[in-house]
Amino acid sequence: xxxxxxxxxxxxxxxxxxxxxxxxxxxxxxxxxxxxxxxxxxxxxxxxxxxxxxxxxxxxxxxxxxxxxxxxxxxxxxxxxxxxxxxxxxxxxxxxxxxxxxxxxxxxxxxxxxxxxxxxxxxxxxxxxxxxxxxxxxxxxxxxxxxxxxxxxxxxxxxxxxxxxxxxxxxxxxxxxxxxxxxxxxxxxxxxxxxxxxxxxxxxxxxxxxxxxxxxxxxxxxxxxxxxxxxxxxxxxxxxxxxxxxxxxxxxxxxxxxxxxxxxxxxxxxxxxxxxxxxxxxxxxxxxxxxxxxxxxxxxxxxxxxxxxxxxxxxxxxxxxxxxxxx
Numbered sequence: 001x002x003x004x005x006x007x008x009x010x011x012x013x014x015x016x017x018x019x020x021x022x023x024x025x026x027x028x029x030x031x032x033x034x035x036x037x038x039x040x041x042x043x044x045x046x047x048x049x050x051x052x053x054x055x056x057x058x059x060x061x062x063x064x065x066x067x068x069x070x071x072x073x074x075x076x077x078x079x080x081x082x083x084x085x086x087x088x089x090x091x092x093x094x095x096x097x098x099x100x101x102x103x104x105x106x107x108x109x110x111x112x113x114x115x116x117x118x119x120x121x122x123x124x125x126x127x128x129x130x131x132x133x134x135x136x137x138x139x140x141x142x143x144x145x146x147x148x149x150x151x152x153x154x155x156x157x158x159x160x161x162x163x164x165x166x167x168x169x170x171x172x173x174x175x176x177x178x179x180x181x182x183x184x185x186x187x188x189x190x191x192x193x194x195x196x197x198x199x200x201x202x203x204x205x206x207x208x209x210x211x212x213x214x215x216x217x218x219x220x221x222x223x224x225x226x227x228x229x230x231x232x233x234x235x236x237x238x239x240x241x242x243x244x245x246x247x248x249x250x251x252x253x254x255x256x257x258x259x260x261x262x263x264x265x266x267x268x269x270x271x272x273x274x275x276x277x278x279x280x281x282x283x284x285x286x287x288x289x290x291x292x293x294x295x296x297x298x299x300x301x302x303x304x305x306x307x308x309x310x311x312x313x314x315x316x317x318x319x320x321x322x323x324x325x326x327x
Contacts, residue, residue, distance in 0.1 A: 001046030001298045006279045007196025008169035009117060009148040011078050015273050016298045017049030018042045018291065019200060019282035023064055024057025030286055032064060039068040041288040043077065045295030051172070051198065051282045053082035053121055054106050062109035070111060080170075080198070081106045082121035082152055091126040096136035103145050119150045119172055122234070128161035138167055150196070154234050155327050159186045163195050170196035170279070174327065177271055177311050178204045178240045178250060178319050181327060187277035196279040199272050203265055203283055204240040207247040210255065210264030214248065236327050242319060250318045257310045262300055269297035271311060 003012040023035040030038075039050070052061045062081060069075060083102040087093040103118055118140070120127065127133050128151075137149040150170030151162040159182065162168050171190060175182050176199075190197050203209055205224050218224040227238045235241050242250070251264065258267040265283070272281045285291035 001048075001295065002273075003048070004279050005196070006049075006078065006117075006170055006198075007150075007190070008194055009078075009196060011116065012076075013049035013078050013280045014047050014298070015278075015280055016047055016269065016295050017051060017198070017280040017282040018047050018294075019284040020050055020052045020061045020065060021056050022284040022286050024052070024055075024059075024061030034287070035061075035064045036068055036071075037288050038285050038291050039065065041291040042285065042295060043068075043072070045292050046298070047291075047295055048076055049078050049080070049280050049282070051080045051082075051200070053085070054102055054109070055082075055085045055121070059105065059109045062106055066109055066111040078116045079110060079112075080117035080119060080150070080172075081110070081115060082119045084121040084123050089124050091124050091130060094120070094123060094127050094130070094133045094136075096139060099133075099136050099140060100145070103140055107145065114144050115146045117148050117150060117170060118146045119152045119170070122152050122154050125155075125158060128158055128165075134165050134167055141167075150198075152198075152200070154236060156181055156186050160189055163189050163193050168195060170198055172198040172200055174201040174236060174240060175199045175272060175275070175278070176202050176204050176208060176240060177254060177268055177315065178207070178242050178247060179236075179323065179327070180312070180315050181323075183275060187275060191277040197277050199278055199281040201237065201240055202272050202281045203268055204242065204247060205238055207239055207242070207244070207251060208254075208264060208268040210251055210258075212248065212251075214245065240323070241326065242322055246318060246322055250314055253314045253318060254311065257307045259300065259303075259307075262297070263293065266293065266297040266300060267303075267307075269294060270300045270303055271308070273298065274302050274308070
């Protein structure tokens with residue numbers, strides 16, 4: 001699989017990574033056996049970047065990844081985790097003491113001496129202007145608890161603020177065919193600053209798999225049920241903030257653009273890979289088949305100019321009225 005350098009980390013990562021929120025919680029039940037099988041299938045398919053967080057299943061996702069890495073032995077997988085959501089979201093909680101504690105817990109969960117990449121997990125906007133927070137992260141690098149740090153963001157303004165920080169190695173953001181706004185300013189700024197771009201929610205919480213319709217339902221403990229109106233966290237994390245029915249309409253409009261040799265999900269992933277400045281994209285997978293199919297998107301040829309223009313047209317006509325100016 002194609003490898004790209006992840007910004008200031010200097011590490012090579014596969015263009016298709018694996019998001020592991022679903023291995024911890026909030027997407028229904030996934031057994032540990034099934035989770036390990038997903039990790040193994042992704043790795044066998046060339047995936048060399050796993051993204052997790054300390055709050056995914058209260059550390060369950062990290063522990064499962066740690067167990068898998070021990071099974072592998074020597075490996076070239078880069079693991080990124082996230083920190084900051086274990087306390088009430090107040091800027092004053094982002095202290096060196098707390099960050100060190102969170103990092104040490106993740107080191108234990110993953111079974112490593114030094115974390116490859118730690119990302120602030122969509123922190124309060126005020127955190128981006130606090131020098132002390134980034135000074136604390138520099139201390140953790142100096143202590144060799146972490147190799148590099150980045151930020152997972154909600155908005156374009158937050159992304160640009162993070163990119164301006166000299167120690168930030170990567171920015172994780174939402175980008176997909178229903179969320180085009182980062183293409184204009186954020187990706188070019190990241191490229192100019194040598195900051196890696198990690199793309200999450202690439203399939204808009206499954207909408208862009210093309211498998212849903214108006215009759216689709218989700219489990220009660222699935223965020224696509226309990227956060228559909230933004231009741232638990234930022235609504236932009238669920239279906240990219242697009243009303244479910246509107247997303248379905250967009251997918252139907254996008255379907256004729258899908259190459260004959262690809263699925264809708266692979267088309268959506270290939271679209272992201274084709275965007276200049278993207279380092280890696282991290283679709284989730286709950287089954288071996290999904291993990292393999294996601295990885296196969298990297299084998300598709302770049303999309304045609306006609307397909308790219310078609311995506312933009314659908315966005316402008318169907319999606320933009322609902323999300324323009326947000327995030």
